[in-house]
Amino acid sequence: MTVQSHHDLIDLHPEPADMARLVREGMAQRPRQLPAWLLYDAEGSRLFEAICEQPEYGLTRTETALLEERAPELAAALGAGVLVEFGAGNARKVGPLLEALRPPAYVALDISANHLGPACRELQTRHPAVPVLGICCDYSQLQDLPEHPLLQGQRRLGFYPGSSIGNFSPEEARVLLVQLRQLLGPGARLLIGIDQPKAVTRLEAAYNDAAGVSAAFARNLLVRLNRDLAGSFNPEAFAYTAWWQPEHSRIAMALVSRQAQTVQLAGEAWSFAAGEPLITEYSVKYAPEAFLALAASAGWRGAGRWSDPAGDLSLHLLVMADS
CATH class of the missing domain: 3.40.50.150 (Vaccinia Virus protein VP39)
Structure with a gap:
């Protein structure tokens, strides 16, 4: 047969207007945090596959x-x-x-x-x-x-x-x-x-790979925001870091502003202090x-x-x- x-x-897929609303809500939080699914545009999905091979x-x-x-x-x-x-x-x-x-x-x-x-x-x-x-x-x-x-x-x-x-x-x-x-x-x-x-050393290493793929994955979020929501981020103005938070049993992943700066995003201006994190993901x-x-x-x-x-x-x- x-x-x-x-x-x-x-x-x-969510409409651009829904994306803009979710991004504004996330940027208003402290610490700032955006929905993790925003990481997965075509390039983000490719980079995540590369992370899985590290x-x-x-x-x-x-x-x-x-x-x-x-x-x-x-x-x-x-x-x-x-x-x-x-x-x-x-x-x-x-x-x-x-x-x-x-x-x-x-x-x-x-x-x-x-x-x-x-x-x-x-x-x-x-x-x-x-x-x-x-x-x-x-x-x-x-x-x-x-x-x-x-x-x-x-x-x-x-x-x-x-x-x-x-x-x-x-x-x-x-x-x-x-x-x-x-x-x-x-x-x-x-x-x-x-x-x-x-072991904390294993957990933190998994999200801070030596090849820098995890950092590229996180910075690609800013590239996507620039493209899809008229953002003005300079991805290199943010440092990537990931660390274990034992009180929450989770890894936190963030892009940390290297200096005081203001960016445009979704029709609004957003100011970052030097050292201020933008949470890209948690992993409980x-x-x-x-x-x-x-x-x-x-x-x-x-x-x-x-x-x-x-x-x-x-x-x-x-x-x-x-x-």
């Missing part, structure tokens, strides 16, 4: 190896349904799951349309029996998945690798986990990757017990956990608490 392969792409950044390699090794077990625990990946990026981690799970469809959600289209095409070529749907969106703000034939009448299984939930504060993460329950619907299951606390690290408590507060319960031998990260299978 010949299987007809196909892929579609739905573009729900020797200091082991999360991607460790998680990929764990998925490859345990894919049959993970697929059996997930069961049948459409596989929905949040923050799919290059969609390369999902391959072992697709092979083992053979879902009726795969849906990739990501903020970068330039990245998502080629990723879906490549994935469709590698897995021609699984129809692929790409949705360009800020999944943290998505209230419902769009109507599409591939999503109708099917149980939904969530896949959220990369410890991306760490980019949200614990309260934001709780709200997001509630939202994922809504997006996935009745009987849903969620397989989620969580980076765990480890959760011990397994802490993450399961967070998940429970959002209506999920743990139904399985898989970890690498060193205990650097976990894959948690969550099911709805009332199921």
Whole structure:
């Protein structure tokens, strides 16, 4: 039997007016902080892939190896349904799951349309029996998945690798986990990757790679703001730094103003003091017990956990608490 392969792409990327509003709100905070998804334009997505290949950044390699090794077990625990990946990026981690799970469809959600289209095409070529749907969106703000034939009448299984939930504060993460329950619907299951606390030297090195890719990734945010929101940033007038904040169990990443300066952005003037940080991202690290408590507060319960031998990260299978 010949299987007809196909892929579609739905573009729900936030409008420029929404971007401007979010940027103004972030610039008014202290410390200033912009939504992490703004980092992921086409160049930002390319640089993030390069970060994942740096020797200091082991999360991607460790998680990929764990998925490859345990894919049959993970697929059996997930069961049948459409596989929905949040923050799919290059969609390369999902391959072992697709092979083992053979879902009726795969849906990739990501903020970068330039990245998502080629990723879906490549994935469709590698897995021609699984129809692929790409949705360009800020999944943290998505209230419902769009109507599409591939999503109708099917149980939904969530896949959220990369410890991306760490980019949200614990309260934001709780709200997001509630939202994922809504997006996935009745009987849903969620397989989620969580980076765990480890030696501070290792954590800080992972976000301060010697090749300077993390710094280029952060500065590219300013390039994007200049392009998309009429900004006047000089990226070299900001130094990049990342450090561990033990009181919050997180890495903070920031661009720090090298001198007092004023920039134009989204139709307004913004003044920076010398040494003032602009937070580009946080990355919260959760011990397994802490993450399961967070998940429970959002209506999920743990139904399985898989970890690498060193205990650097976990894959948690969550099911709805009332199921």
